[in-house]
Amino acid sequence: MRYSHIALALEVLRLLAEKPYKRDDLIAALDSFFRQGDRHQKLSRLMRELRDDCGFAIESAPSRPYKLIESNFPVILSLPQRQTLYMAAKLLDSVGFSTQGEQLLRLGRLKASDAPPDLKPDFCPPADYGEERLRTIADQLQDRCAQQECYAIRYCGSSGKISQVDLDRSEFRLHDGMLYLFAFVPDYKRSHPVEQNSIFRIDRIEKVGEPSGIRWKRSFFPSLKIRYRMSGPLATYKPRRDHEKVVERNRDRNYQILETREDQLFWFRQRILHYGKNVRVLEPEWLADRLREELRQAYENYLQPLDSE
Incomplete structure (x- = not known):
């Protein structure tokens, strides 16, 4: 390959690595590399060389853009x-x-x-997200998130019950090694808007419905400001999340008070219960009451004798 030909090939790969290009747009972007002759023919010949001789996976078809699927560029x-x-x-x-x-x-x-x-x-x-069915589900969900229109999913819950759920705003979230669809589910029976934020395991979504044509009503996910007290070994805990901060620290009495803004109470509950006796939710009171009741039930569970065999 001549130097000019190598430079052209590198520029083509650089452009396609950024985004797909239609043939005419790619030729226009490469204008300074073409001096004479049929530009379409030269580009087609270069693409064949990159595919067949160099091993680059470049997708193209009539009336469709060039798309770099996989690069074979040597990395040292x-x-x-x-x-x-x-x-x-x-x-x-x-x-x-x-x-x-x-x-x-x-x-x-x-x-x-x-x-x-x-x-x-x-x-x-819990699942291989590279498996073909899950890749298809994930691709469809990505499309729905990009379209920002309401849609429905068919979901199999942990009990095995299958239900159809209508969704508003949604996005992917990776939490503790599991991939979830995080979505706002309109349910006006719930007392607090933040409780309408729901999570769905990707591997339990059986079908993704078509976009409804109705735009999302939510421009953001509702959240809840929470204050909690950490003591004992956690009195020196340093916040690791962007939305979490220390608002009061008392070294003499060995505690600190933190404030956070959460949009998924189930995940927050898991984290707080993980800290055991060294944490106590202060506000809002209704959330503190729920956690208190859950801990009471857990305590009583240990007071009950096991069923005889």
Whole structure:
């Protein structure tokens, strides 16, 4: 390849790595590289070379844009970089993103010998999000989120009951190694708007409905301001979340008060119960009452004798 031809190939790959391009738009963006001759013919010949000779996966069809599916560009990495990339790939695989993990392995041409000697993942994901059915579900959900129109899903709950749920604003969230659809579910029987924010495990969504043509009514997810007290070993806890901050600290009495704004009370409840006796919700009172009742029931559960065999 001549230098000018290599430069053209690199510029084509750079542009396609940013976004898909229609043929005429790509030629216009490459105007300074073409001096004479049929530009369409030169571009078509270059695309064949990139696909057949260099191994780049570039998708194209009549009346459709060029789209870079997978790059085969050589990446030169040091040993620490290869180990870091291998670790990232295996962590993705361990939380159920096997397809994305495999892409990282191919990107760096990594082998088992690139594994850090001290890496031993020990996590079993509930599902493989790279599996074809789940990829299809995730792609459909991405489309609905981009369209910002109300839609419905058919969902199988933990009890096995299947129901159809109408959704408003929605987005993906990764929480504790599981992928969820986080959505606002209009339900005016609930006392507090934040309780209309619902979570759905992606692997339990059986079908995604078509967009309704009705725009989302919610421009944001409702949230709730919560204050809680940490004491004992947690008196020196440092907030790790953007929406969490310390509003009062008393070193003499070994406690601090934090304030947070939460949009998913189930996840907040899990976190607070995890802290055990060293945390107490102060406000709002109705949330503190719910947690108090749950802890009371848990305590009474240990007072009851086990059923005889």
